[in-house]
Amino acid sequence: QVQLVESGGGLVQVGGSLRLSCAASGRTFSGYSMGWFRQAPGKEREFVAAISWSGGYTYYSDSVKGRFTISRDNAKNTVYLQMNSLKPEDTAVYYCAADLVPAQGMAARRSALESWGQGTQVTVSS
Numbered sequence: 313q314v315q316l317v318e319s320g321g322g323l324v325q326v327g328g329s330l331r332l333s334c335a336a337s338g339r340t341f342s343g344y345s346m347g348w349f350r351q352a353p354g355k356e357r358e359f360v361a362a363i364s365w366s367g368g369y370t371y372y373s374d375s376v377k378g379r380f381t382i383s384r385d386n387a388k389n390t391v392y393l394q395m396n397s398l399k400p401e402d403t404a405v406y407y408c409a410a411d412l413v414p415a416q417g418m419a420a421r422r423s424a425l426e427s428w429g430q431g432t433q434v435t436v437s438s
Contacts, residue, residue: 314338314427316408321432324398328436332393334408334429342386345415348393349422350404350434357407359419361393371416375401398436405431 320332334346347362361382362371370382376395384391391408408429413421 314341314344314410316410316427316429318406318408318429318432321406321434323435323437326399326436326438328398329396330398330434332395332406332432334391336389336410341389343412344410345413345418346384346391347409347415347418348382349407349409351407352404357422359422362415362418363391364415369415371419400436400438403434403436405433407431
């Protein structure tokens, strides 16, 4: 398994931006697909974005497509989520996840993914 630690969350106004980071340690990071999920109070955890081990393929939920960008730096064992044009409905705890499945399968695999971070809170105020 890889160990994951998220950072970069905080309070931001509507229309603002944040960049989340997820630092990985343990097993070889470059072999893992990486994803971001989020969970708002009273709601199920939902898929946000995923990226293949090479960084060449990315996938997004419809709710964030065009506003969020997932990227990774395998030399730094880190995956990022750049969030622009934030909306109040983006408020949630954001979790980083890792698995050896192909990135396009992370959304469906969700709770069965191999490794999870502890989460970082993002609050968008109107």
